[in-house]
Amino acid sequence: MRANVWSGRNTVQVENVPDPRILNDRDAIVKVTSTAICGSDLHLYDGYIPTMKRGDILGHEFMGEVVETGKGVGNLQVGDRVVVPFPIACGDCWSCRHELYSVCENSNPNAGIAEKMFGHPTAGIFGYSHITGGYAGGQAEYARVPYADVGPIKIEDDLPDDQVLFLSDIFPTGYFGADLCDIEGGEVIAVFGAGPVGQFAIASAILLGAERVIAIDQYEYRLQMARGKAGATDSINFSENPDIVEQLKDMTGGRGPDAVIDAVGMEAAHGHGALHAVDRVKQSTRSESDRGHALRDAILACRPGGIVSVIGVYGGLLDKFPSGAFMNKGLQLRAGQCHVQKYTRPLYERIRDGQIDPSFVVTHRLGLDQAPDGYETFKHKQDECVKVVLTP
Amino acid sequence: MPFPPRPIDSTLHGVTDYSVGAALMTGLPKWAGVGGTESARQIRTAGAVHAGYSTLTDYPLGLVKLIPYKAHLALDALGALALAATPFVTGQYKKGRRHWVPHVALCLFELSSLAMSDPTGKGDFHGDIEAVRRANTEDPHRKIHEGPPAVTRVNV
Numbered sequence: 001m002r003a004n005v006w007s008g009r010n011t012v013q014v015e016n017v018p019d020p021r022i023l024n025d026r027d028a029i030v031k032v033t034s035t036a037i038c039g040s041d042l043h044l045y046d047g048y049i050p051t052m053k054r055g056d057i058l059g060h061e062f063m064g065e066v067v068e069t070g071k072g073v074g075n076l077q078v079g080d081r082v083v084v085p086f087p088i089a090c091g092d093c094w095s096c097r098h099e100l101y102s103v104c105e106n107s108n109p110n111a112g113i114a115e116k117m118f119g120h121p122t123a124g125i126f127g128y129s130h131i132t133g134g135y136a137g138g139q140a141e142y143a144r145v146p147y148a149d150v151g152p153i154k155i156e157d158d159l160p161d162d163q164v165l166f167l168s169d170i171f172p173t174g175y176f177g178a179d180l181c182d183i184e185g186g187e188v189i190a191v192f193g194a195g196p197v198g199q200f201a202i203a204s205a206i207l208l209g210a211e212r213v214i215a216i217d218q219y220e221y222r223l224q225m226a227r228g229k230a231g232a233t234d235s236i237n238f239s240e241n242p243d244i245v246e247q248l249k250d251m252t253g254g255r256g257p258d259a260v261i262d263a264v265g266m267e268a269a270h271g272h273g274a275l276h277a278v279d280r281v282k283q284s285t286r287s288e289s290d291r292g293h294a295l296r297d298a299i300l301a302c303r304p305g306g307i308v309s310v311i312g313v314y315g316g317l318l319d320k321f322p323s324g325a326f327m328n329k330g331l332q333l334r335a336g337q338c339h340v341q342k343y344t345r346p347l348y349e350r351i352r353d354g355q356i357d358p359s360f361v362v363t364h365r366l367g368l369d370q371a372p373d374g375y376e377t378f379k380h381k382q383d384e385c386v387k388v389v390l391t392p
Numbered sequence: 393m394p395f396p397p398r399p400i401d402s403t404l405h406g407v408t409d410y411s412v413g414a415a416l417m418t419g420l421p422k423w424a425g426v427g428g429t430e431s432a433r434q435i436r437t438a439g440a441v442h443a444g445y446s447t448l449t450d451y452p453l454g455l456v457k458l459i460p461y462k463a464h465l466a467l468d469a470l471g472a473l474a475l476a477a478t479p480f481v482t483g484q485y486k487k488g489r490r491h492w493v494p495h496v497a498l499c500l501f502e503l504s505s506l507a508m509s510d511p512t513g514k515g516d517f518h519g520d521i522e523a524v525r526r527a528n529t530e531d532p533h534r535k536i537h538e539g540p541p542a543v544t545r546v547n548v
Contacts, residue, residue, distance in 0.1 A: 010518075203543040225536045231543040269403075269452065276453055280407045360542035363532035370527055376519025383521060384532040 002392065003057045003140035004371040009047035012058060014369050020136060020144035025072035028148030030082060034161035035062035035138045037371070037388040038169060039195050040313045042379050043266060044129060048289065049315055051113060051130035060086035060126040061168040062138025063161060066152075073148045082152035084145055085340035086169045088124035088135065091150035095123075102337035107147060108133045117316065122337070139371060141392045153344040162359035162389065163351055166200070170387075171358050172343035174200025174263070177311035178208050179343075180334040181259035185209035190248055190257040190301060191232075192294040194222035196361050196387045197311060198263035199230045203356055205261075206231035214251060216244055218269060221384045229360040248301040256303035264294035265312025275320075282319065289316030299326050299333075310335035361387040368392040398510040402461055405509045406446060406453030413443030416498070424494040430484055431491050435498070438475045442468075462511055472502035 003017045020029055038061050043049050063083040066076050076082065088108075089101035096104050104123035108114055111121030113131050124146070127137015136144065145152060155164050174197050181189055189205040191198050194217035205213045211233075215226035218239040226232040236247050249256055268291045269276065279291040298308050299322050308331055326333065350356055363386045366374050374388040400408070416439025421432035449464040450457035459467070476499035479485040479492035510517075 206543050206545055209546075221536055228537065229539075229542045231541055231545065276403070280403060281411060355544050355546055357542045360535070363530055363535050364524065365529045366524065366527050370524065373519040373521075373524045376517055377521065377524050380517045380519070382517070382519065383524060383528075384536060386532070386536070 001141040002368055003136075004059065004368060004390070005054075006044060006052050006056045006058055007054055010045060012045065012372050012375055014371055015055075017055075017057065017140070020142050022068060022070045023144065024146060025070040026147050026149055027070045028066050028073050028076055028145045028152070029068040030062070030064040030084060030138075030143050030145055030152075031067045032062050032064040032138055032141060032143055032392050033081075034064070034165045035059050035140075035368075035390050035392065036165060036168075036170075037061075037139075037374055037378050037390065039197060039378075040128070040265070041375070043313060043315065045375055045379060046267065048266060048283070049129045049131070051110075051134075053130065053134075056127065056129070056134070057136040057140050058127045059137035059139030059143075060128055061165065061170065062126070062143060063155070063165050063168060064138075064143070066148075067142070069148065075149050076152065076154070081155045083155060083164050083167045083344070084126070084138065084143070085151045085153075085167075085172075085344060086125055086128075087151075087337060087340055088126065088133065088146050089150055089341055090147050096150070099339055099342040101339040101341045110134060125337075139368065139390060141368070151341055153348060155348075157352065159351065160359070162362050162365075163357060164348065165389065166196075166358045166361070167340075167344050167347055167351075169338070169340065170196045170361075171200050171204075171347055171356075172340045173197050173311050173338040174202075175204040175207075175343055175347060176336070176338040177201040177261045177263060177309045178204035178210075180309040180311075180336075181205070181208075181210075181261065181307050183208040183210050183259070186211045187258040188212045188214070188252055190214040190216060190260045190298075191226075191263055192216045192244075192261065192298055193263035193265075193312060194219070194226040194230075194232075194235075195263065198222075198261075199226060199361050199386070200358070201261045201263050201311065202226050202230040202232045207350065207355060214248065214257065219381055222386060225360070225386060244297050245301045252303070256301050256306065258303060259307040259309060260298040260302045262294050262298045262308065262310045262312045266290035266292075266314050266318075268292065268294040268312075288319050290314045290318035292318035292321065296320060296322055299329075299331060302329070302331055304329040305331070307332045307334060311338065313337075362389050364388040366390055398508055400505065400509040402451040402510075403453060405505075406449070406451050408505055409446040409449075410443060410453065412501075413439045413446065415439070416442070421494075425490050426494060429491070430482070431479070431494060434475070434478050435494060438471065438498070442471060465506060465509060465511055468502055468506055472499040472506075475499055475502075 087102040089104040090106040093105040107124035124133030215232035223235040485492040
């Protein structure tokens with residue numbers, strides 16, 4: 001089959017690779033009909049996530065048709081149309097029983113590496129380095145889905161792929177970010193990053209009842225999408241004024257947002273030249289793994305007693321963490337890889353109810369063979385790119 | 393990948409500007425064996441000027457965005473050549489090799505860095521954007537700028 005593989009820093013290639021096969025009774029094989037490039041794939045592409053190997057198949061956002069099932073998969077039939085959550089979860093361990101699927105205790109065969117990095121093992125993830133299990137990803141014609149009796153959600157109507165594909169990651173992840181903010185109605189939420197996950201965090205904050213949602217980015221076309229499609233009520237373009245904290249305070253009567261969502265993560269850009277230079281040098285010399293400016297500003301901007309929700313991906317260590325502001329303002333820091341399986345069903349229902357059409361983020365639909373150009377276009381924000389969907 | 397490859401985008405170029413500028417102003421003259429000499433003063437001045445106009449450049453690491461990026465690159469080239477020429481103009485090259493080799497070495501470093509810097513600032517972009525546009529079945533501009541909101545505010 002054809003698959004998009006990692007071939008070194010800033011290089012992916014579409015190659016012929018062996019077809020996947022059932023390895024365990026709880027596996028299924030899915031013929032991929034749509035797959036997407038995620039912002040967190042760019043961390044792999046840019047070489048900031050360790051333990052990638054040449055030939056690793058990328059992709060953790062995919063859906064398709066079941067073509068084969070193991071003996072232990074009773075809930076799926078050949079021919080079923082499914083969306084596959086990016087965390088691989090066994091459904092039986094303590095974490096899964098508490099709906100903490102992204103920290104499943106059984107699905108990561110390389111748990112030892114993750115434990116060294118993070119103190120505890122984390123779940124396996126499709127196509128996301130060997131720290132998360134070294135599983136083949138979904139940017140391919142076929143994918144093996146472990147624990148297929150737990151993860152995939154069956155799509156039982158004729159909604160097009162673009163409307164349900166993002167149940168695999170970015171819609172639940174954005175929703176999770178908003179859910180962590182304890183929105184009860186009337187809050188002001190600031191969202192750092194108007195990429196695909198940021199767009200869904202904004203939309204989810206609106207769905208949950210936030211009064212105002214402020215989108216923050218440096219690309220005007222992304223802010224336009226945030227305002228025109230995702231429901232942002234205000235926006236800050238920090239390429240025009242880099243002092244995000246002051247602007248957020250000005251927009252909220254000096255108090256600051258009730259909660260701030262960091263949908264940026266480890267490759268933050270910002271307008272403060274000297275700080276950015278220090279972060280770039282430290283990251284490129286591997287003396288810190290994460291450029292943490294969005295998180296720093298999120299902590300500084302959030303109102304006292306508020307919540308900072310982190311759904312942007314971080315990989316290891318960052319410096320200049322404003323621990324004084326965090327502690328003295330009494331903030332709550334909440335974070336995580338999304339426990340996707342917890343959210344797929346209720347969000348699927350919201351799509352079916354017409355509350356949201358997730359296909360609004362798709363700006364590029366290409367064939368799988370064009371994945372290398374798709375990665376470059378997405379990474380360099382060319383051609384007003386927000387989200388690339390690949391069709392094998 | 394374009395040839396010659398130009399992997400240095402404007403941000404990475406800025407990182408080089410500030411780190412090299414700082415090195416020239418601080419320990420590099422002593423490390424090069426010219427501490428306390430006229431050569432050291434010249435190298436330190438070059439570092440200060442370099443870092444100074446970097447802060448005024450219109451690129452991601454500039455503090456006040458007055459100088460266009462391409463003009464900054466031209467200043468880099470002129471500054472490098474001026475630094476290399478200085479020992480020969482002042483005559484200090486007669487004092488020995490260490491009074492002109494650092495200047496010329498820094499000039500060569502700067503010129504090679506410039507040769508690898510993308511003047512558009514896009515750096516290592518190596519996609520075929522025209523092929524993407526031809527193949528794309530979506531219209532990004534219309535998708536972003538036209539049509540109704542994708543989210544309905546629901547009562548909670």
